Amino acid sequence: MTKKSAKLSAKEVKSKQTAKMTATEVKRYLKVYRQMLFFRRFEERVHIAYTQGKFSGFCHLHIGQEAVCAGVQAALRDSDYVISAYRSHTQAIAKGIPAVQVMAEMFGKATGCCRGKGGSMHMFSAERRFFGGHGIVGGQVPLAIGMAFKINYRQEDDIVVCYLGDAAINQGQVLEALNMAAIWDLPVLFIVENNRYGMGTDIKRTTAIKHIYQRAQGFGVAAADMDGMNVRTVLKQTAAIVKRMRQDKKPYLLEALTYRYRGHSVSDPANYRPEGELQEFQQLDPLIQLRDDLLAVGVEAEQLQADVDAVKTELRVIEKQADAAELAPVAAIYEDVLVAIDGHEEH
Amino acid sequence: MTVPTQATKISIREALRQAMCEEMRRDADIFLLGEEVAEYDGAYKVSKGMLKEFGARRVVDAPISEAGFAGLGIGAAMAGLRPIIEMMTWNFGIQAFDQIINHAAKVRYMSGGQFKVPLVLRGPNGVAHMLGATHSQYIEPFLAHVPGLVVVAVSTPYDAKGLLKAAIRDDNPVIFLESEFMYGDTGEVPDAEYLLPLGKGMVVREGTDATVVAWGKMLKLVLRAADVLGDDVSLEIINPMTLQPLDTQLLVASVNKTHRLLVVEEAPAFAAIGAEIAAQIQERCFDELDAPVARVSAKHLPVPYADHLERATLPSVEEVVAAVRQLLYMDTQA
Numbered sequence A: 001m002t003k004k005s006a007k008l009s010a011k012e013v014k015s016k017q018t019a020k021m022t023a024t025e026v027k028r029y030l031k032v033y034r035q036m037l038f039f040r041r042f043e044e045r046v047h048i049a050y051t052q053g054k055f056s057g058f059c060h061l062h063i064g065q066e067a068v069c070a071g072v073q074a075a076l077r078d079s080d081y082v083i084s085a086y087r088s089h090t091q092a093i094a095k096g097i098p099a100v101q102v103m104a105e106m107f108g109k110a111t112g113c114c115r116g117k118g119g120s121m122h123m124f125s126a127e128r129r130f131f132g133g134h135g136i137v138g139g140q141v142p143l144a145i146g147m148a149f150k151i152n153y154r155q156e157d158d159i160v161v162c163y164l165g166d167a168a169i170n171q172g173q174v175l176e177a178l179n180m181a182a183i184w185d186l187p188v189l190f191i192v193e194n195n196r197y198g199m200g201t202d203i204k205r206t207t208a209i210k211h212i213y214q215r216a217q218g219f220g221v222a223a224a225d226m227d228g229m230n231v232r233t234v235l236k237q238t239a240a241i242v243k244r245m246r247q248d249k250k251p252y253l254l255e256a257l258t259y260r261y262r263g264h265s266v267s268d269p270a271n272y273r274p275e276g277e278l279q280e281f282q283q284l285d286p287l288i289q290l291r292d293d294l295l296a297v298g299v300e301a302e303q304l305q306a307d308v309d310a311v312k313t314e315l316r317v318i319e320k321q322a323d324a325a326e327l328a329p330v331a332a333i334y335e336d337v338l339v340a341i342d343g344h345e346e347h
Numbered sequence B: 001m002t003v004p005t006q007a008t009k010i011s012i013r014e015a016l017r018q019a020m021c022e023e024m025r026r027d028a029d030i031f032l033l034g035e036e037v038a039e040y041d042g043a044y045k046v047s048k049g050m051l052k053e054f055g056a057r058r059v060v061d062a063p064i065s066e067a068g069f070a071g072l073g074i075g076a077a078m079a080g081l082r083p084i085i086e087m088m089t090w091n092f093g094i095q096a097f098d099q100i101i102n103h104a105a106k107v108r109y110m111s112g113g114q115f116k117v118p119l120v121l122r123g124p125n126g127v128a129h130m131l132g133a134t135h136s137q138y139i140e141p142f143l144a145h146v147p148g149l150v151v152v153a154v155s156t157p158y159d160a161k162g163l164l165k166a167a168i169r170d171d172n173p174v175i176f177l178e179s180e181f182m183y184g185d186t187g188e189v190p191d192a193e194y195l196l197p198l199g200k201g202m203v204v205r206e207g208t209d210a211t212v213v214a215w216g217k218m219l220k221l222v223l224r225a226a227d228v229l230g231d232d233v234s235l236e237i238i239n240p241m242t243l244q245p246l247d248t249q250l251l252v253a254s255v256n257k258t259h260r261l262l263v264v265e266e267a268p269a270f271a272a273i274g275a276e277i278a279a280q281i282q283e284r285c286f287d288e289l290d291a292p293v294a295r296v297s298a299k300h301l302p303v304p305y306a307d308h309l310e311r312a313t314l315p316s317v318e319e320v321v322a323a324v325r326q327l328l329y330m331d332t333q334a
């Protein structure tokens, strides 16, 4: 029998934030609220579009994990790098790829951020320094240390954020990359989104330790966990780490304790979860928590409702544009396999 | 093959080192990273002295993590550097096939052309001697199969230097194949700077009776076989140099002249480069062929250890001679 580690309950995840917010914080969190709302509704629309047959293939939604995406991104500056796995529609948007390009990419359109060659799992933007969207579990992690190697090589002071899942922590190349990040002081902030499952497998069945972040410490990488359901906690904790990283130039691994509301992909009904688990985490819903905090400091409910309506309208327009865009041209399928080599046509 | 008059005789090892050093002096974004490349001067001493010249920032000893540091090279290349990653041998580079196939070969395409991966992954490939099956493999059939990669094989000091310089300047991921057994081979290399274009083969020796294609160690084998066959047979010997993308035009032109083709390769024949060349030539030169395309290759085996068993597995001069005689129907006509 496999040895099972204990799983963290929602109660153990919950962090405390002060009731008070400064005026600047209120302004900031209003923006974050709107963004998380946009992410939630975006993914819901994507799901509907999928069931309507607007696209096919694998589609992994980030619903429930919005606080990690919004909070981490808010702690970064524009020139920082982000790389992720396949559950990354909203991370791509957070990094600045227009949402319409992300949706159009899923729909196989010419206006998609990768011109229809990447798809749901493979969003990229060189301009926005979003280095993918990677479909091989753990495969993006060695790339992240390469990006950080470049930062050090050129003596720059950006950092790389590398998202990975809890189940990716058992991939050999992830551990290789952690070790190299440690020996060469590569400024990568590894964010392990511990949503408790790798597909249908409970993390406690595949990972003997209860706290994933402790594994990084074994490699000499500083690490901690954080409440990934509370965006204020995420932002504050990440900002402090990023600040420290810009000075000490060392890697850091942050285990974001979060929860995946939906199945692994849209075709997974997630029947394997113990009863009540989802509801337990929904008590910590990042949108509701922030909403309550904003209301508590005197933000008007109407103002937040206005966001809800605005996001709805915005998304309707985005989906219309993505629908209306031209399909990616078949004539371009041979483009960009290789940078042209003399005497060899792209085809 | 014409080499300019001002030339010096050097080894392949030296040619590769010269290529890396010249390019690294020219472009500060190039660095060399791999196991034992710095303080130990390279497992096969290809990078000897480079740490001293370029320092630890640009000549970097890596832990034994082939997948990890191949991926590091890909990420660094995507971010704007031009890494040279040394695989101690390509047998160990197989650990990095996920990174090479799933990432190096894919990110340009999947990103719709937004990223390029100017990366050279180089190291010895093929059979050395009495190392057993895990240390005696040929990776060109695997990787030439993958869209998005360039695959280059080294045969002489001249092509080693010219091709490596071109590979370093190319904006694609280049799989660069050397051989432990050939690092000591010497030959003339021009003193003046030169590059050999990727994607282009070279006629090593002109001839009229049959075309023989070979690269790496097999080129030497073919040249020895040609000596055995003597003046009776006029072989046109072609070194394709780049296996992906292959210089099919050069092969077609040669076969249209000689009407016969033999491919000699060190890997087992099944689904290997020779099979691809044979298919392409029959598609394009069917009416020109006076005999079926012939192949000499390794037996379909994990390479055995013992000297005599290893020799029995690999292509030999005798097999090449016999294959040429058969291709020309020399024994049946007598």
Ligand SMILES: Cc1ncc(C[n+]2csc(CCOP(=O)(O)OP(=O)(O)O)c2C)c(N)n1
Pocket (backbone or CB within 6 Å): A087, A135, A136, A137, A138, A164, A165, A166, A167, A168, A169, A195, A197, A198, A199, A260, A264
């Ligand atoms: C190397 C590899 N093995 C298996 C898969 C199939 N697969 C896709 S996602 C996944 C689970 C990964 O879970 P986790 O890392 O926790 O990320 P999450 O899906 O929870 O975001 C698996 C097994 C894959 N894509 N790549």
Ligand SMILES: [Mg+2]
Pocket (backbone or CB within 6 Å): A165, A166, A167, A193, A194, A195, A196, A197, A198, A199
């Ligand atoms: Mg998971």
